[in-house]
Structure formats: C-alpha cells, structure tokens
Amino acid sequence: MANSKKASLREVMHLNNRAFKILYHKYPRLFLSGGLYQSLHALSPYVGIYLSAQLINELAGTRNVERLQTWVLAALCSAAVLAFLEAVLQRWQTYEYNVAREDINSIYAQKMIEMDFSCVVSSKTQEDFSQIRQNANWAGWGFPRIRDFFNSILQSVFSACGAVALTISLFTARIPVQNSFAFLNHPFFAILMLGMMLAAIFLSACCNNRASVYWIQYAQQAKFGNRFFSFFGGLSMDRHRAMDLRMYDQEQVCRSYVRRNKSFTPGSFIARKAKGPMGMLCAVGVMTSVAFTGAIYLFTCIKAWAGAFAVGSVTQYIGAFTKLSGSIGQLFNLVGDLRGNAAFLRTTFDFLDIPHEMYQGSLTVEKRSDCKYEIEFRDVSFRYPGSEVYALRHASMKFRVGERLAIVGRNGSGKTTFVKLLCRLYDPTEGEILLNGINIRKYDYAEYMSIFSIVFQDFKLLAFGLGENVAAKSKYNRMRAESCLRQAGFGERLDALEKGLDTYLYREFDEKGVEISGGEAQKIALARALYKDAPFIILDEPTAALDPIAESEVYTKFNELVGDKTAIYISHRLSSCRFCDTIAVFEEGAIVQRGTHEELVAQPGEYAELWNAQAQYYRKNGE
Numbered sequence: 001m002a003n004s005k006k007a008s009l010r011e012v013m014h015l016n017n018r019a020f021k022i023l024y025h026k027y028p029r030l031f032l033s034g035g036l037y038q039s040l041h042a043l044s045p046y047v048g049i050y051l052s053a054q055l056i057n058e059l060a061g062t063r064n065v066e067r068l069q070t071w072v073l074a075a076l077c078s079a080a081v082l083a084f085l086e087a088v089l090q091r092w093q094t095y096e097y098n099v100a101r102e103d104i105n106s107i108y109a110q111k112m113i114e115m116d117f118s119c120v121v122s123s124k125t126q127e128d129f130s131q132i133r134q135n136a137n138w139a140g141w142g143f144p145r146i147r148d149f150f151n152s153i154l155q156s157v158f159s160a161c162g163a164v165a166l167t168i169s170l171f172t173a174r175i176p177v178q179n180s181f182a183f184l185n186h187p188f189f190a191i192l193m194l195g196m197m198l199a200a201i202f203l204s205a206c207c208n209n210r211a212s213v214y215w216i217q218y219a220q221q222a223k224f225g226n227r228f229f230s231f232f233g234g235l236s237m238d239r240h241r242a243m244d245l246r247m248y249d250q251e252q253v254c255r256s257y258v259r260r261n262k263s264f265t266p267g268s269f270i271a272r273k274a275k276g277p278m279g280m281l282c283a284v285g286v287m288t289s290v291a292f293t294g295a296i297y298l299f300t301c302i303k304a305w306a307g308a309f310a311v312g313s314v315t316q317y318i319g320a321f322t323k324l325s326g327s328i329g330q331l332f333n334l335v336g337d338l339r340g341n342a343a344f345l346r347t348t349f350d351f352l353d354i355p356h357e358m359y360q361g362s363l364t365v366e367k368r369s370d371c372k373y374e375i376e377f378r379d380v381s382f383r384y385p386g387s388e389v390y391a392l393r394h395a396s397m398k399f400r401v402g403e404r405l406a407i408v409g410r411n412g413s414g415k416t417t418f419v420k421l422l423c424r425l426y427d428p429t430e431g432e433i434l435l436n437g438i439n440i441r442k443y444d445y446a447e448y449m450s451i452f453s454i455v456f457q458d459f460k461l462l463a464f465g466l467g468e469n470v471a472a473k474s475k476y477n478r479m480r481a482e483s484c485l486r487q488a489g490f491g492e493r494l495d496a497l498e499k500g501l502d503t504y505l506y507r508e509f510d511e512k513g514v515e516i517s518g519g520e521a522q523k524i525a526l527a528r529a530l531y532k533d534a535p536f537i538i539l540d541e542p543t544a545a546l547d548p549i550a551e552s553e554v555y556t557k558f559n560e561l562v563g564d565k566t567a568i569y570i571s572h573r574l575s576s577c578r579f580c581d582t583i584a585v586f587e588e589g590a591i592v593q594r595g596t597h598e599e600l601v602a603q604p605g606e607y608a609e610l611w612n613a614q615a616q617y618y619r620k621n622g623e
C-alpha cells in the first residue's frame with residue numbers, strides 16, 4: 001500500500017534521490033550499463049533521421065551519384081554499427097538488471113538481521129515488509145522503479161539534446177522575402193511553435209499525472225487482491241497444507257472467496273475509473289499531442305513549400321521535433337511517476353528507518369579457559385511490547401557454569417520468556433541481567449551470543465545438507481558433526497542415509513532429500529547445539545517430539561552430552577528434571593520455588609502439586 005499523504009515536490013525528490021543513492025551504491029554497474037544503453041538508444045535515431053534527410057535532399061536536388069553512394073553507405077554502416085552496439089549494451093543492461101532484481105531483497109534481509117528482535121516479530125514490521133514486496137510485485141513500485149526513472153531521464157535528456165541539434169535550422173532557415181509566406185520568418189512563429197509544444201506537453205502530462213493518482217488510490221485494494229491471489233495460487237502447491245486441503249476440501253472455501261473478491265474484475269475501482277475519468281484524461285492528453293503534431297507538420301511543410309529548405313529536410317524536422325516534444329513530455333510525466341513512487345518509498349523507508357536500539361554494546365566477552373561464567377537475573381520484570389501483562393515479575397536468580405538448572409512450571413508461566421531475555425531477544429522492562437557482574441546490554445551482541453547454544457521449542461532447520469544444518473556452516477568438521485549427531489541419538493538414522501552428512505533435509509531443493517519426522521528434527525537441532533560447543537546450553541522442551549525411548553536415551557545421556565557446560569533445561573515433564581542440581585519453579589511469571597527435586601517434593605507448593613498431578617497420571621496408567 002502507498003502512504004497516501006500527499007508529498008511536497010521537495011519530499012518527492014528527496015525520497016527518490018535517497019533510493020537512487022542506495023541502489024547506485026549497491027549496483028553501480030546497473031546504472032552504468034543502463035546509462036550507456038539509454039544514451040546510445042536516444043541518440044542513434046537522429047543519425048538515421050539526419051542521413052535519410054541528406055539522401056532525400058540529394059535525390060530531390062542535384063542527384064550526384066558519388067554523393068548519393070556516400071550517403072547510402074554512411075546510412076547503412078551507421079545503422080549496422082549502432083544496432084550492434086545497442087544490442088551489446090542492451091544485453092549487458094539486462095544482465096545487470098537481473099542480478100540486481102534478485103539481489104534487491106538483500107537490502108531488506110540485512111535490515112531484518114540487524115533489527116531488534118522485538119521489531120522483527122512486531123506485526124507492524126511484518127505488515128510494512130509485506131507491503132513493500134507487494135508494491136514491487138504489483139507494479140514495480142518502490143526501489144525497482146528507480147532504475148526505470150534513471151533510464152527515462154537519461155533517455156529523455158539525450159533525446160531532447162539530439163532533437164534540438166537537428167531542429168535549430170528549422171527556425172533559422174528563411175523563406176525568400178518575395179514569397180507570400182515570408183512572414184513565417186518572424187521569430188514570433190518560432191516562439192509560437194515552442195509555446196504550443198510546451199502547452200501540449202504540459203496538458204498531456206497533467207492528464208497523465210491526474211490519471212496516475214487513481215493508481216495510488218487503487219493500491220490498497222490491489223494490495224489485498226494480490227495477497228489473496230498469491231495465497232490462493234500457492235495453496236495447492238504447499239505440501240504442509242496438502243493433507244488438510246484434501247481432508248476438508250478447503251479449496252471450496254477459498255474458491256468462494258476468490259469469486260467474491262472484486263480487486264481485478266471489471267467492477268473493480270480501477271476498471272471503473274479507466275472507463276470514466278482516466279479514459280477521458282487519456283483521450284484529452286492524446287488529442288492535445290495530435291493537435292500539436294498537426295501544427296508542426298503544417299508549419300514545416302509550408303516552409304519547405306515556400307523554399308526555406310529542401311524537401312528532404314521536412315522528414316528531419318518533423319522527426320526531430322516530434323521526438324523533442326516526446327522527450328520533454330516524458331520528463332513532465334516523470335514528475336507524476338516520481339510523485340507516485342514517493343508514496344510507495346515512504347513505506348520502504350518507514351521500514352528501513354526502524355531504529356536499532358538493542359544491540360549497541362561493544363564489550364568483548366572474556367574467553368575464559370576455566371569457563372567461569374556467572375549469570376545473574378537481578379529483580380527482572382518483563383512485559384512483551386504492546387502487552388499490559390507482565391510475563392515475568394521480579395525474577396532474581398544466579399547460576400554458574402557447570403550447574404544444571406531446570407526450569408519448570410505450567411504453560412504460560414514465563415519459562416520461555418526467561419530464556420528469551422537471557423539471550424537478549426528482548427531486554428528486561430525492569431531490573432537487569434548480569435554476566436560476570438556486567439549488564440549483558442554492554443556486551444557486543446554477537447560475542448555475547450557466542451557463549452550460548454540454544455534449542456528453541458520452535459527451532460527451524462534448513463532444507464540443505466544434514467551436516468550443514470548441524471554445523472550451521474558450509475565448510476565444517478565432518479567428524480565433529482557426525483559425533484554430535486550420534487550423541488543426540490541420530491546415529492542409527494545417519495548410518496541408514498546413503499549420502500550421510502551430505503543428505504539434503506526435506507525435498508525443497510533436492511528430490512532425493514529426506515523427509516524427517518519431528519523427533520528426528522529435534523535430534524538434529526540438539527546436535528546443532530552440541531556442535532556449537534558453547535559454555536551454556538539451553539534446551540527448551542528438547543524431548544517434546546521424541547518417542548519415549550529416544551526421550552529416555554536423551555535423559556540418560558544428558559550428563560555426558562552436556563559435559564562441563566552449564567545446562568538450562570526447560571520442561572513441564574518433571575521426571576526429566578530430577579537429575580538437575582537446581583530446579584526453579586515458575587508460576588505466573590514469578591520464580592516461586594527453588595531447590596533440588598527432593599527438597600521441593602517434600603514441601604507443599606506448586607512443584608509438589610505438579611509432581612503429584614503427573615505422578616498420579618503415570619501411576620494410573622501404569623497400574
């Protein structure tokens with residue numbers, strides 16, 4: 001959607017210029033190739049116009065064979081050379097354009113990576129980003145238009161210069177004084193023709209600009225339509241939806257929505273406007289241009305008839321003058337397009353200008369060979385952005401490397417939030433988190449993150465090689481990757497894979513890729529965390545998708561897996577937390593109990609309640 005607030009001309013120029021600078025800095029060759037191609041493309045027709053005029057003049061005049069041969073040869077050679085050069089430059093330009101078109105998303109991707117996490121997940125950011133993409137897909141609005149503007153400006157300016165050079169003599173050539181049309185020699189007529197040209201251009205540009213306003217107004221509806229159709233278009237191709245689609249015949253529901261959607265039908269806003277005011281404006285614009293072309297034909301033909309120049313020059317003047325008016329008209333129209341694009345660029349820059357506030361620390365994290373790290377939560381409270389409710393309240397806790405900490409509690413009690421704060425996806429609303437006595441905000445973010453290996457509940461693997469997934473790198477230590485996979489319980493499955501570590505996960509990029517189950521994916525995610533070999537390992541419900549045997553394997557091997565690292569283990573399966581040194585019990589965002597399993601189970605409270613509830617369940621089923 002375009003930001004429909006009307007922009008001043010200054011703002012229009014500022015926004016487009018800013019976009020141009022960003023793109024020029026990133027893709028200088030795109031503009032170089034485009035510039036060369038457009039200049040040649042703009043100027044080359046004049047060579048033909050000029051040479052044909054000379055040829056006709058010679059034919060209509062002395063008909064000197066040698067001169068005729070020279071003109072013909074010049075016309076043929078220049079046409080061949082120019083066509084060749086144009087073709088070469090056009091290919092170069094197309095190549096650079098394709099490269100840039102693919103790469104332009106990296107501007108947004110880079111922004112997303114640098115952005116504060118809270119902004120990445122905010123619906124406003126996601127909405128802005130989807131608008132930017134849709135504006136580009138819909139009609140190339142935003143960044144993609146900048147290259148078109150650049151090409152148009154160059155083309156128009158060069159074309160206008162060439163036309164002026166070939167038109168000046170139309171006004172300077174004089175009709176003999178004895179002729180009754182000699183009054184056309186008066187400079188007034190030159191000014192009149194130029195004035196008419198500018199008036200026609202201005203009127204036609206106004207009509208076009210007015211018409212383009214409707215496109216901006218249509219943006220909202222088109223945006224929805226586009227979103228809708230691209231969803232529907234991809235529906236049957238989405239393998240994750242395939243089962244539900246068949247089972248519940250979901251396509252029927254979608255089809256009925258498609259039928260009701262009027263974004264692109266004859267009744268849509270733009271179709272109605274095209275039949276009405278846009279059509280009228282277009283007709284007026286074209287009529288004005290045609291009237292002006294008629295006037296220039298008349299003026300030139302009368303001057304030739306009255307003897308101001310030879311008949312061959314008529315083609316030159318008419319050709320050049322029409323091109324002059326075309327290129328100045330194009331420049332005028334461009335103002336309207338720039339204005340239209342500014343509205344879309346606002347959305348682009350709203351997104352690109354989202355401030356990065358969180359990750360500004362610069363301290364390096366001391367690489368301690370003794371791994372002596374201590375984390376402290378000091379009276380930490382936290383509310384998610386836009387939420388009134390505290391997800392964590394006055395949490396205070398210390399833990400050291402080597403400790404096994406389990407975090408337990410009911411759903412929604414704040415366990416995952418605790419981990420998100422620890423790895424700085426968010427900063428606390430109140431209180432502070434310290435690493436070795438220093439607020440974690442002060443550390444360089446990448447350095448700080450290097451001491452954590454985390455398996456989130458909703459981890460994601462890439463549809464690339466198994467080994468690459470484990471190492472999170474393309475070049476990696478194969479032995480280590482394999483050993484981590486075995487440690488995580490993926491050994492047997494690995495042995496069964498023909499291509500071992502080189503097997504692709506899923507089938508997106510390799511039809512021989514393997515479809516893995518949720519449990520297998522969880523093991524790979526665990527192996528990935530082990531491969532990183534960071535001093536802190538955090539596992540958020542690491543066995544939720546595992547079958548009971550695999551789960552018990554992970555528990556039995558847990559100490560071996562974790563070694564001398566600090567492990568923070570989040571689970572609501574209390575039996576799996578017994579082996580931890582300390583258990584912290586969360587309830588409604590607060591840490592309500594802390595101790596060993598034996599201590600906690602012996603006292604009345606949340607832990608005992610949860611434990612008894614689960615034990616009862618197991619007993620019932622076990623008996």
Ligand code: ADP
Pocket residue numbers: 384385387391409410411412413414415416417418
């Ligand atoms: P747990 O991991 O213990 O199940 P969470 O830490 O995920 O609980 O959630 C704690 C509370 O914070 C819950 O009330 C949940 O609804 C809320 N919450 C979690 N994520 C968000 C979010 N992104 N925005 C707003 N509230 C959230």
